[in-house]
Amino acid sequence: MTRLIPHPVLSLSMVMLWLMLTRFSLGYLILGTALSLVAGRAYSALHPAKPRVRRWRVIPRLAATLFRDIVQSNINVARLLLTEGRGTRRSAFVQIPLKITDENALALLAIILTATPGTAWLEYVVETGTLTLHVFDAAQADHYRDVIGKIYEPMLMEIFE
Amino acid sequence: MSATILTIALGYAQVALALAGCLVGTRILRGPRAQDRVLALDALYVSIMLLFLVTGMQLGTAFFFEAATVVAIMGFVTSVALAKFLFRGEVIE
Amino acid sequence: MNPLQAVPLAVAIPVAILVVLGSTLTLIGALGFARLSSFYDRLHAPTLATSWGTGGIIIASALMFSAIEGRAVIHEFVIGLCIIVTTPVTLMMLARASLHRDRAEGSADLPEAMRIRPDPPALD
Numbered sequence: 100m101t102r103l104i105p106h107p108v109l110s111l112s113m114v115m116l117w118l119m120l121t122r123f124s125l126g127y128l129i130l131g132t133a134l135s136l137v138a139g140r141a142y143s144a145l146h147p148a149k150p151r152v153r154r155w156r157v158i159p160r161l162a163a164t165l166f167r168d169i170v171q172s173n174i175n176v177a178r179l180l181l182t183e184g185r186g187t188r189r190s191a192f193v194q195i196p197l198k199i200t201d202e203n204a205l206a207l208l209a210i211i212l213t214a215t216p217g218t219a220w221l222e223y224v225v226e227t228g229t230l231t232l233h234v235f236d237a238a239q240a241d242h243y244r245d246v247i248g249k250i251y252e253p254m255l256m257e258i259f260e
Numbered sequence: 261m262s263a264t265i266l267t268i269a270l271g272y273a274q275v276a277l278a279l280a281g282c283l284v285g286t287r288i289l290r291g292p293r294a295q296d297r298v299l300a301l302d303a304l305y306v307s308i309m310l311l312f313l314v315t316g317m318q319l320g321t322a323f324f325f326e327a328a329t330v331v332a333i334m335g336f337v338t339s340v341a342l343a344k345f346l347f348r349g350e351v352i353e
Numbered sequence: 354m355n356p357l358q359a360v361p362l363a364v365a366i367p368v369a370i371l372v373v374l375g376s377t378l379t380l381i382g383a384l385g386f387a388r389l390s391s392f393y394d395r396l397h398a399p400t401l402a403t404s405w406g407t408g409g410i411i412i413a414s415a416l417m418f419s420a421i422e423g424r425a426v427i428h429e430f431v432i433g434l435c436i437i438v439t440t441p442v443t444l445m446m447l448a449r450a451s452l453h454r455d456r457a458e459g460s461a462d463l464p465e466a467m468r469i470r471p472d473p474p475a476l477d
Contacts, residue, residue, distance in 0.1 A: 119431050173404055173405045180381050190394050192464055213441035213444050214403075215400070218397075219397060233396060233448070261362055262366075263358045263365075265362075265369050267357060272373060273372045273373065273375070274376075280379045280402070283383040287395075293392070303399040307379060307383065309407075310376070313411065313429070314410060317417055318357075320356025322426075325429065329435070332435050333435065343443065343446035346450035
């Protein structure tokens, strides 16, 4: 089983992608499955670090939180951009010590922070575990520190560690 | 009725996205530095991709969807290659 | 015949709202490009277009084509997935490249404490 389908999640999502791009039919299902199995074998030749998801149940909660955050920060950043020049907005570089060390959790955190308007991931130093963020509105720096430390990090830890 | 609403909304969206492309384009011309231009180019790709999607909706064909997909993927590859170039000064090492 | 006439009113209204929302957010993000003065500030401008700008328009497109063709058309979400996965990669690489270049030049865009990298650069 593991030799035939080395990356079940990857292969399954590729089949889904294939069926989304084409109309659903038995022929496309077979072709897509065959292609995704070959792609899974090819991918395992790269020897990637295999993500180990411990608790799938947390993922919907993470997605819901992320969705709400994205909507909220879209409104914030749009308002700040429209009043640019009149307000007293200043941006800031913020350094945050991270507790998570798992590569996949860090990658997911990077996607979350970059996808949310208002924060940009600049660099992460492995030796000290500090993350440097650029925050669009310096007044919200502490808010982001809280959100990362108290909401996202525990959730990611629950998922991956 | 619904055709009128959609024509107005899609027309507005086309104008807004074209204007967005122009604004981002001024940043490509003004710079001042290479990374500003690359960032603006990436944003230009996104605006053009959205413009294609909206045009496809207005004409009622799924033909523009393929073009939009290609633009989205090309934009990613271009920006990553350029960012890599800015980082090291060489694309292929 | 105009294909837009085949769309029922109950679908047309949310589609119109989503399209206007998406394109307006993209326009605001582009306005940020013209107005903001530093590179690190401008790094935040395209995220408006790639989060709800793209989101609104692809949801509208999927809704409209589903209504016209009478079946679920969801291939637009492939673009959404592609944008969600690729934008962070692009922005992070650009941010790191810019940080690297600013440090090499000792640019005034960076605060004093950020001018030196905390540890020797890893050779990858």
